[in-house]
Amino acid sequence: MALTVRQINSTKPSTKILALNDGQGLELRIWPDGRRGWRLRYTRPNGKRNMISLGQYPEVSLAEAREKRADIRRLISQGTDPVEQKQKDKRQQQYAAQxxxxxxxxxxxxxxxxxxxxxxxxxxxxxxxxxxxxxxxxxxxxxxxxxxxxxxxxxxx
Structure with a gap:
């Protein structure tokens, strides 16, 4: 079942990390100190499982997290690992600045x-x-x- 903003806001932190699943690997993790962060579990093109952070809630809304999930799934379908792509983009920006x-x-x-x-x-x-x-x-x-x-x-x- 897909997450709603009401479910996200009504879920309180507990003594353990909670994970609210939205589907297709997207989840919102709630830490005991109250932080909330989006994570996406995916399978790399080489077959290994991985997880990527999509940002903190509420800075990244539910709709934005779903858009990022769709973008990452498009990259994976093209055979590109999103973590490696993110690192490559960061290296190119540093190279251009230096x-x-x-x-x-x-x-x-x-x-x-x-x-x-x-x-x-x-x-x-x-x-x-x-x-x-x-x-x-x-x-x-x-x-x-x-x-x-x-x-x-x-x-x-």
Missing amino acids: NTFEVLAMVLSSRRCALNSIWRISGQKPLFLIMPSVAFSSDALPTEIWSLMPFLLFINK
Whole structure:
């Protein structure tokens, strides 16, 4: 039987963790301290069972948890493990944040003190001040980026 908001709100915490099942692996866990969190049990494409957290109730409503369950089931039907996909997306975001012109220019300037004096003397703006959050592509080799940096570092005003 599917969960309702009334059932969720009326269930009180007990001395053990309670699990209210909504069906298709979705459950709401209620801890003794009163926390409530959505969990989804699923089978990975390789056949192993796994569980993923979908967020805390009431920040994630019943309808949103059901939508997330449908999205995850779509990923599984395509042969993708949702936990691995989530980790991959997180790594890509970290890579994009760490590989910008600003970060690279700061590293380069800390290694080459001569560039600091060039910045002060030449009157040119460093490129990372113009476009700081532009990320490098993941297929560019670090050596290629380093070799291009002296040419890309400064542009005319």
